[in-house]
Amino acid sequence: MGRDTYLKKVLGEDRYQKVQGSTVLMVGAGGIGCELLKNLMLSGYGTIHIVDLDTITLSNLNRQFLFRKGDIDQSKSITIKKAVESFNFHGTKLISHHGNIMDTDQFPIDWWDQFSYIFNALDNLEARRYVNKMALFLKKPVMESGTTGFDGYVQPIFPYKTECFDCQPKATPQTFPVCTIRSTPSKPIHCITWAKEFLFQQLFDESVEGDAEDLSNATDNDKELENLLKESNELVELRKLVVATGEVISQNTFFSEMVRKIFQIDIERLLLIDTLWTNRLKPIPISDAQIEEVADLIRSGGIEQRLESLIDTQVWSPLENLLVLYKSATNLQTRMKNNKFIAFDKDDEDTLDFVVTAANLRSLIFQIDTLSKFDVKQIAGNIIPAIATTNAIISGFSNLESLNFLAQNSRTDSSMVFISIRPNKYVTSATLEAPRKQCASCSVARGILKSEEGTLDQVTLEQFIDKVKSKYSYSSDISIILGKSKLIYDFDFDDNLSKSLSEIGFKTGELVLIQDEDDEVENLELYIEVGLKSNDIELPELELRQKILIEKENGHENGVGKDAEEESGDVIESDMAFETIVIEDEVEEEVPAPKKRRIN
Amino acid sequence: MEQESLTADEIALYDRQIRLWGMGTQLRLRSAKVLVINLSAVGTEVVKNLVLGGLNSLEILDSSKVKEEDFSAQFFLPNDDSIVGDLKLLHALPQIQELNNRVTITSNTRPLNENEGSYFKKFDLVIATELSSKSEILWLNGITRESNIPLYVSGLHGMFGYIINDLIRHESEAEREIGNQPRVVGTSISGNKTIIGVQYNKLTNKELVKVEDVYSQLDNVLSSKKVSSQLNKRQMRRLSASLPLIFTLFDWQRPTDIEADLDNSKLKAAAINMCQHLNIPSTVITDEYVELVCKQAFTEFSPTAAILGGCLAQDVIQFLSKKESPINNCLILDGIRSEMPIYSL
Known part of the structure; x- marks a missing residue:
């Protein structure tokens, strides 16, 4: 057959056969996914499973070449499968799954077990970390990849043999002290964060409890604290106006009450605290005249025409901002009649307009530059620029490096590749390093606990502990944590000993973390898989390594156990004695900062 | 319009x-x-x-x-x-x-x-x-x-x-972060790239740098002896056989039978010859690469x-x-x- 002549020559007959016989998983059918699926099929992969939970949007079409205008709002995983059939030259079997890869019901561990390797074409940290963890449980190789603008990377991961995804720290979301956001903004992003995370959230989104308590940590200035509390309470009142029925409260009332409160009263109150303004420009509240001008326009009905002429890439005047704020606020108010809450979404025009204009008006008050809607959208929506060419290059390397999984010296032949355009080279490649000893993911042994439903009802926690202790030769007592943080046993908490495992919460997809109380051997994490026909609980064959002592850093232990689990999470605590506001991590695709490595 | x-x-x-x-x-x-x-x-x-x-x-x-x-x-x-x-x-x-x-x-x-x-x-x-x-x-x-x-x-x-x-010939202009040393007009960046303009922007603390690229005609590229002068010792030691082998193939007749491999010894001899022509050591030509290229020459992947x-x-x-x-x-x-x-x- 002429069709695979080239493949046989490039890959060699043996490797080509292996490629054809491989069943692989591609997680993500977006920018990298479209390119990668094309490559994988054209290089002859036998069976490819595709998982994505997303639907197609207009802004995908500049690079996700398998999608068309008519596909907008359709499932990516399902559309992509249909789109590639036209060039399925080598008879690849394609199976698409519309769903969240972290869903243990749809994707239980035995489903994962069918793959020879896993290609990440993902756009967020959480899913990358999850796939990484599953790969560690199953010892499956992963090809990790990411792109941002002109930059991109691929990282082949051989679990417990080379660095995993968590071995290198990742860029964390930017955070700001509450005071900066609520009282003393100095940059556009402070005002955007205020509009999105505070104002919009309080007025339209699911209510957040405990604001008062959090605020007491936010500042030492009693006067400021009092103000902040007052502001919050008044917003609760405003929200009541939002959800009040339209007949009693006219739309105009909500709007003007809101503008007076947030752009006049709150600002005037801030101005009373002299200490805030000794080294800062004083804010200037919106004038009554400005509010009147808007009210006149609304009454005369001339605003639609004004709004139509606005251009998203231009900076709007204060009046234009007020008009768009009016329009979006009243739209949101109307929508709240049928919704319990509305969440901010950069592609939801009402929510975006509200945040853009509220942020800009606040910027005007604090004498900060205002931005166009186009620019605010990028910051509020955390949009990462993305282009076809970078994705094509990275998907090419992802595919190319994956072929080393099949080679004799797979680990030494594989490299990380970064795009780094210089006069004398286009990419930088680096050899794979051994796992980092401090890595929260690699320093834990992992395996699968197999059982069947009935057995979990019969076996008690005490029996389970005995079994674990003898299997892994623990010399001291152990502690056990179920799921993220539920302590079910340690040396002075034995309440659960006589309960059955199912009673305690053992079920498919749950994780059990076992720690040595003497801290001598590494932690052990077990993935519970129910379904196997067996009268007993089956523990994985594993040898627990001695724990590596890690020097104390910053006054707390780092790297292993439950502390580490928390540290690897996304919540960042500032060193300052402030509560922090986290800008949500909604990046499209991302690249870690290049580390110092051994460069080939 | x-x-x-x-x-x-x-x-x-x-x-x-x-x-x-x-x-x-x-x-x-x-x-x-x-x-x-x-x-x-x-x-x-x-x-x-x-x-x-x-x-x-x-x-x-x-x-x-x-x-x-x-x-x-x-x-x-x-x-x-x-x-x-x-x-x-x-x-x-x-x-x-x-x-x-x-x-x-x-x-x-x-x-x-x-x-x-x-x-x-x-x-x-x-x-x-x-x-x-x-x-x-x-x-x-x-x-x-x-x-x-x-x-x-x-x-x-x-x-x-x-x-x-x-x-x-091409001119490009972009704002760049200030490096350890200020950029100087006339500096050659790499071979045919030269800085022809630097303007400091006080507001952004960046430099507006203008670069001129001058290009050789392709017959000069394909017969160039400049490779060795662009590599330091380490780069020269790490030089792969891909450059001389690819250059060798410019002179090769595209095969009509796509199944057939190139003649191994002929390719190797030609590649070694190309190394002399490019003024790089012929030791970069390894049997592994010659064998790969014999199979992969003119194939698409x-x-x-x-x-x-x-x-x-x-x-x-x-x-x-x-x-x-x-x-x-x-x-x-x-x-x-x-x-x-x-x-x-």
């Missing part, structure tokens, strides 16, 4: 790339007329990337008929054996147009050498892939030089590939086509944007080592 600004629809469609390269570059793309010669595997990738990017128009010149081996990596072809022997563009063009209806896609199925020099004048830029011989490359370069048209030439040999270009086509299209966009200094003038893809050195020849 061209509109001077982008429409709201264009901004919405190209949102994610405008955020990277700005409205100015998007407008330049929208006015660019590009010719792609040969819809090979690399050609397919380049066309995909540039049509998605949003050119004014793209003409594809390809007189070839569909061959069975085209169903390896040329994904614009429908999966249908019965089209073997048909004109390739007849079947590929509709799929290409579907990518982006804002770009005017046209075709030319006349054989390359039957087109007169004046034909090429209507394009702002020419990209040729998998040209049949060195003499064809030099013939085309003669025409593009004469008409002052920038030219890219690219091709694949399985896991290996190349981009060579003659963009004649999807992942390397994607990498090379991605780089080439990206470089075309950089060139048109006038913001970044383009490749100057010989990029080698070594898919075994995952390396892409660029030589200034």
Whole structure:
């Protein structure tokens, strides 16, 4: 057959056969996914499973070449499968799954077990970390990849043999002290964060409890604290106006009450605290005249025409901002009649307009530059620029490096590749390093606990502990944590000993973390898989390594156990004695900062 | 007449790339007329990337008929054996147009050498892939030089590939972070790149740097002895056999029987000869690489086509944007080592 002549020559007959016989998983059918699926099929992969939970949007079409205008709002995983059939030259079997890869019901561990390797074409940290963890449980190789603008990377991961995804720290979301956001903004992003995370959230989104308590940590200035509390309470009142029925409260009332409160009263109150303004420009509240001008326009009905002429890439005047704020606020108010809450979404025009204009008006008050809607959208929506060419290059390397999984010296032949355009080279490649000893993911042994439903009802926690202790030769007592943080046993908490495992919460997809109380051997994490026909609980064959002592850093232990689990999470605590506001991590695709490595 | 600004629809469609390269570059793309010669595997990738990017128009010149081996990596072809022997563009063009209806896609199925020099004048830029011989490359370069048209030439040999270009002369200007030392006008960056302007911006604390790229004609590139002078000792020690082997293949007759491998000892001898010509030690030629290239010469392979086509299209966009200094003038893809050195020849 002429069709695979080239493949046989490039890959060699043996490797080509292996490629054809491989069943692989591609997680993500977006920018990298479209390119990668094309490559994988054209290089002859036998069976490819595709998982994505997303639907197609207009802004995908500049690079996700398998999608068309008519596909907008359709499932990516399902559309992509249909789109590639036209060039399925080598008879690849394609199976698409519309769903969240972290869903243990749809994707239980035995489903994962069918793959020879896993290609990440993902756009967020959480899913990358999850796939990484599953790969560690199953010892499956992963090809990790990411792109941002002109930059991109691929990282082949051989679990417990080379660095995993968590071995290198990742860029964390930017955070700001509450005071900066609520009282003393100095940059556009402070005002955007205020509009999105505070104002919009309080007025339209699911209510957040405990604001008062959090605020007491936010500042030492009693006067400021009092103000902040007052502001919050008044917003609760405003929200009541939002959800009040339209007949009693006219739309105009909500709007003007809101503008007076947030752009006049709150600002005037801030101005009373002299200490805030000794080294800062004083804010200037919106004038009554400005509010009147808007009210006149609304009454005369001339605003639609004004709004139509606005251009998203231009900076709007204060009046234009007020008009768009009016329009979006009243739209949101109307929508709240049928919704319990509305969440901010950069592609939801009402929510975006509200945040853009509220942020800009606040910027005007604090004498900060205002931005166009186009620019605010990028910051509020955390949009990462993305282009076809970078994705094509990275998907090419992802595919190319994956072929080393099949080679004799797979680990030494594989490299990380970064795009780094210089006069004398286009990419930088680096050899794979051994796992980092401090890595929260690699320093834990992992395996699968197999059982069947009935057995979990019969076996008690005490029996389970005995079994674990003898299997892994623990010399001291152990502690056990179920799921993220539920302590079910340690040396002075034995309440659960006589309960059955199912009673305690053992079920498919749950994780059990076992720690040595003497801290001598590494932690052990077990993935519970129910379904196997067996009268007993089956523990994985594993040898627990001695724990590596890690020097104390910053006054707390780092790297292993439950502390580490928390540290690897996304919540960042500032060193300052402030509560922090986290800008949500909604990046499209991302690249870690290049580390110092051994460069080939 | 061209509109001077982008429409709201264009901004919405190209949102994610405008955020990277700005409205100015998007407008330049929208006015660019590009010719792609040969819809090979690399050609397919380049066309995909540039049509998605949003050119004014793209003409594809390809007189070839569909061959069975085209169903390896040329994904614009429908999966249908019965089209073997048909004109390739007849079947590929509709799929290409579907990518982006804002770009005017046209075709030319006349054989390359039957087109007169004046034909090429209507394009702002020419990209040729998998040209049949060195003499064809030099013939085309003669025409593009004469008409002052920038030219890219690219091709694949399985896991290996190349981009060579003659963009004649190019100026780019971009704001850069201040380095350890202030930039000085007249500094040569690498071979044929020179800083010709530096303007300090007090407000942003950055430098506006203007770079001039001067290009060699491709016959000088293909007969250059400059490689060794561009490498330090370490780089010279690590030099792979891919450069001399690829250069050797420019003089090789494209095989008519795609199943057959090249003659191993002939290729090795020619490659060693090429090393002398390039003024690099012949010890870089390893049996492993000779064996690989004997099998992979002139074959197409999807992942390397994607990498090379991605780089080439990206470089075309950089060139048109006038913001970044383009490749100057010989990029080698070594898919075994995952390396892409660029030589200034």
